[in-house]
Amino acid sequence: MKIHVPATTANLGPGFDSCGLALNLYLTLDIKEMSEEWAIEHEVPGIPKDKTNLIIETALSVAPDIKPHRLVMTTDIPSARGLGSSSSAVVAGIELANILGGLDLSVDDKLKIASKIEGHPDNVAPAILGGLVIASYVDDEIHHEAADFPEADLLLYIPKHELLTTESRNVLPETLPYKEAVQASAISNMLVASLLKGNLPLAGEMMMKDKWHEKYREALVPHLTEIKKLQAEFGFYGAVLSGAGPTVLILCPKDGSAELQQFLIDTYQDQAVTLKLTVDKGGARVED
Numbered sequence: 001m002k003i004h005v006p007a008t009t010a011n012l013g014p015g016f017d018s019c020g021l022a023l024n025l026y027l028t029l030d031i032k033e034m035s036e037e038w039a040i041e042h043e044v045p046g047i048p049k050d051k052t053n054l055i056i057e058t059a060l061s062v063a064p065d066i067k068p069h070r071l072v073m074t075t076d077i078p079s080a081r082g083l084g085s086s087s088s089a090v091v092a093g094i095e096l097a098n099i100l101g102g103l104d105l106s107v108d109d110k111l112k113i114a115s116k117i118e119g120h121p122d123n124v125a126p127a128i129l130g131g132l133v134i135a136s137y138v139d140d141e142i143h144h145e146a147a148d149f150p151e152a153d154l155l156l157y158i159p160k161h162e163l164l165t166t167e168s169r170n171v172l173p174e175t176l177p178y179k180e181a182v183q184a185s186a187i188s189n190m191l192v193a194s195l196l197k198g199n200l201p202l203a204g205e206m207m208m209k210d211k212w213h214e215k216y217r218e219a220l221v222p223h224l225t226e227i228k229k230l231q232a233e234f235g236f237y238g239a240v241l242s243g244a245g246p247t248v249l250i251l252c253p254k255d256g257s258a259e260l261q262q263f264l265i266d267t268y269q270d271q272a273v274t275l276k277l278t279v280d281k282g283g284a285r286v287e288d
């Protein structure tokens, strides 16, 4: 049996900790035969191959009695880049527990477990459901709505260096002044409304107005400001930090990203790769 989980881009700017979109890069986990000890074969540097691997840890936290198996993982989701690699591992672990433990978990069960582990639902919800998902995880309650993402080109500027989500969350303030929080929330609401209406110029405008997190993270991701400055020249709708960074998501008109992609590849080839990705509409799936 194989489990496939998509990458995700969280926040979409002001949708901090609650909006996310599934993308067409995948982690695949192949469940092989039972074995003496848990073992996970893969070629990702720095990631454990024993039961301390996040996928197995997650599975055992959900179903402690499941028997050890040999697992084979492949992934094209780069680690610690802001494309939801840890969420893909957590979601794969929950699916693994569900299969081996015969748990029959509902979508809401999976969302709740995954949000509790990650601390926020904006990656795990689209990783489970696919497409655009708006979700809240407050007081141990999960709420979510999935929607189609409007037709657009999505460019992902993916730096070659890692930035751990924990490091990028450590620079965020403990509190926000009330007035600023109200403004930040109004901008988030307009982002969601414009995406649901398919109004991409307005969505792009709101994406560029985030007040929750990007300005605090600027020093960790100086290329974000540089990329935003290209808007007048290349006419994209908006550019935001993908998740906690360092990747940048650039929302472009449909079939209108080729020139910018070539520019980013030519200019930053030593520092980053720039991919054009599409929306994954199905979310995590299990193949017999």
Ligand SMILES: Nc1ncnc2c1ncn2[C@@H]1O[C@H](COP(=O)(O)OP(=O)(O)O)[C@@H](O)[C@H]1O
Pocket: 027, 044, 047, 053, 054, 055, 073, 075, 078, 079, 080, 081, 082, 083, 084, 085, 086, 087, 089, 163, 164, 165, 166, 243, 244
């Ligand atoms: N395929 C994987 N299997 C197991 N653990 C993983 C995998 N991918 C990522 N991780 C874990 O997640 C960490 C990166 O998570 P995080 O800092 O949240 O970045 P990201 O934005 O990629 O989710 C890695 O250092 C590793 O511990």
Ligand SMILES: N[C@@H](CCOP(=O)(O)O)C(=O)O
Pocket: 008, 010, 011, 016, 017, 018, 081, 082, 083, 084, 085, 086, 120, 122, 123, 165, 168, 169, 213, 242, 243, 244, 245
């Ligand atoms: N809302 C979170 C999203 C983290 O996403 P990741 O892909 O970087 O793990 C944040 O901005 O911290």
